[in-house]
């Protein structure tokens with residue numbers, strides 16, 4: 044089993060430190076090779092080029108600091124779909140947190156709450172919607188994939204409403220059929236020895252369904268036919284704010300606006316889906332130009348430092364989401380590790396703001412950044 048006990052978090056002062064420590068902690072585990080490569084950004088995994096693009100694009104974008112600004116008081120707090128958050132960083136959804144720490148999604152939700160921000164609870168979870176909500180560490184968002192069984196989607200939406208989640212995050216970039224059945228636990232060796240068998244795809248268990256309706260156990264049967272008219276159906280299903288995750292073009296951002304979506308996450312899934320995709324930070328300007336002001340724009344992919352956060356804000360994001368960094372923190376020290384990573388980003392962001400003459404995350408203009416060639 045992984046050794047989650049021996050890390051003094053004070054020694055970890057950067058996201059890179061957490062990544063290195065997570066490699067040590069998880070080394071003894073039986074993570075499948077593909078999973079290991081994806082979470083540690085190994086050149087041998089299929090989406091690595093997209094992942095590398097995400098990272099490299101931040102290095103082509105430079106900061107233009109302003110001086111003689113009174114930076115005695117810095118405000119890092121903002122709101123996300125009206126929920127106050129203490130820094131513009133949210134923990135993104137990633138599947139089955141128990142693969143990385145025994146306390147799984149509970150630890151992630153507690154860590155995010157301790158840092159004063161939101162954790163997005165994944166549909167592919169080892170703790171259920173209700174178990175995480177019972178922590179009382181609001182606010183939470185619920186991420187779902189739409190499956191062929193629309194009744195199941197509706198049921199999950201009702202459960203998220205009942206458990207007082209604040210938003211639904213629909214991941215649009217599942218690649219349809221290619222990922223179909225990717226979560227089928229009985230045949231999927233990736234779960235063996237990692238997740239308590241009782242906790243595989245916990246949200247698809249039926250115990251809390253008041254109607255007693257049977258839900259196919261343990262299968263995430265992605266619906267490859269889901270299209271914009273179906274999004275209208277989903278929009279009509281709930282009054283919860285709707286977030287679409289996986290937007291990469293101005294055209295699709297505009298369609299989200301037309302379909303009554305409240306927020307989008309500009310995301311290429313951290314490279315886990317399509318190789319050769321554009322870096323998300325490079326995509327952000329066209330999307331901000333198309334829908335900025337009409338809906339809230341979030342972005343993820345390759346954010347590893349407070350200056351990355353600042354660059355995203357400058358190009359129109361309200362806040363960023365982090366995937367792997369939170370996962371590394373979780374692996375290293377559960378709740379404290381997730382909170383620790385968020386505190387690293389908070390410190391770095393505050394320092395960058397002070398040096399750039401930015402006093403409030405709500406007022407970061409695009410003049411703060413310049414492209415490498417300019």
Ligand SMILES: Cc1cc2nc3c(=O)[nH]c(=O)nc-3n(C[C@H](O)[C@H](O)[C@H](O)COP(=O)(O)O)c2cc1C
Pocket residue numbers: 081082097135136137138165166167186214288310311312313314315343344345346364365366367368
């Ligand atoms: C191991 C892993 C599992 C993921 N699982 C999901 C998922 O179940 N649903 C989802 O919407 N995104 C998932 N993602 C994508 C993340 O939400 C996020 O978009 C991505 O990790 C951001 O890039 P970053 O890791 O560079 O921060 C996953 C990412 C990783 C690394």
